[in-house]
């Protein structure tokens with residue numbers, strides 16, 4: 032059994048959470064250009080309005096929210112239900128990254144990271160699932176990271192949050208395949224955005240947010256579960272994680288100088 036793709040985005044009802052910058056903004060702009068109806072969510076309303084300015088009248092819906100606030104998510108989804116009757120695709124891109132090492136482990140940073148990166152998508156999925164299950168259709172796409180594949184430096188909270196997203200998506204895929212709902216697990220490598228602008232090291236295989244958006248939307252159209260890119264980097268990391276730990280840790284220590 033293979034899960035369904037989305038043949039065209041035109042007229043599809045799509046909720047992009049984390050649409051105000053970076054990968055989410057690039058996806059939102061590409062979806063608007065493809066003729067989709069796009070609900071734009073994140074905290075910075077001004078940025079969402081700028082993105083909506085490129086759209087036709089009534090093509091976009093601005094729904095500001097914080098993914099750590101369940102009531103705001105519920106209110107936004109209720110507004111979508113009232114206007115559109117549901118969503119065909121929920122694309123959860125929102126995420127936060129704070130570099131964190133064991134010699135300066137801050138539990139408050141860890142709590143905030145898990146709240147935004149893991150519980151945020153879980154809250155959104157819990158909201159949209161009942162209607163999708165009733166209709167036996169829909170697409171759930173969540174942006175994780177190749178940083179979730181295995182342990183890396185400076186990722187003491189971010190890494191676990193993204194590793195859990197991989198497990199969450201795998202579980203969703205198992206459960207939802209027979210129901211007609213498609214699940215897309217998205218694992219980007221380095222993408223040039225506000226989040227990575229803080230990095231003080233050379234990022235291997237760095238790509239633009241527009242290239243990342245193209246990879247994501249093409250993968251969703253094809254019905255892919257495991258959307259990872261750029262392949263020259265993500266395939267190498269997939270290979271590393273099947274190595275025995277001593278070899279894996281040796282390679283990471285030798286080549287990752289951060």
Ligand SMILES: NC(=O)c1ccc[n+]([C@@H]2O[C@H](COP(=O)([O-])OP(=O)(O)OC[C@H]3O[C@@H](n4cnc5c(N)ncnc54)[C@H](OP(=O)(O)O)[C@@H]3O)[C@@H](O)[C@H]2O)c1
Pocket residue numbers: 048049050051052053054055056072073074075076078096097098099124125126127128147174175176177178218219220221222223224225226227
């Ligand atoms: N860039 C990379 O190299 C890379 C690599 C792998 C994975 N990723 C993942 O890709 C996703 C997008 O990252 P990006 O690089 O595009 O970063 P970005 O430019 O900083 O964008 C992050 C987005 O998340 C939103 N957001 C953050 N916290 C939020 C909250 N509490 N509630 C609602 N929205 C929130 C931000 O909007 P507001 O500030 O307006 O709320 C913004 O739209 C993240 O999940 C990230 O972990 C990125």
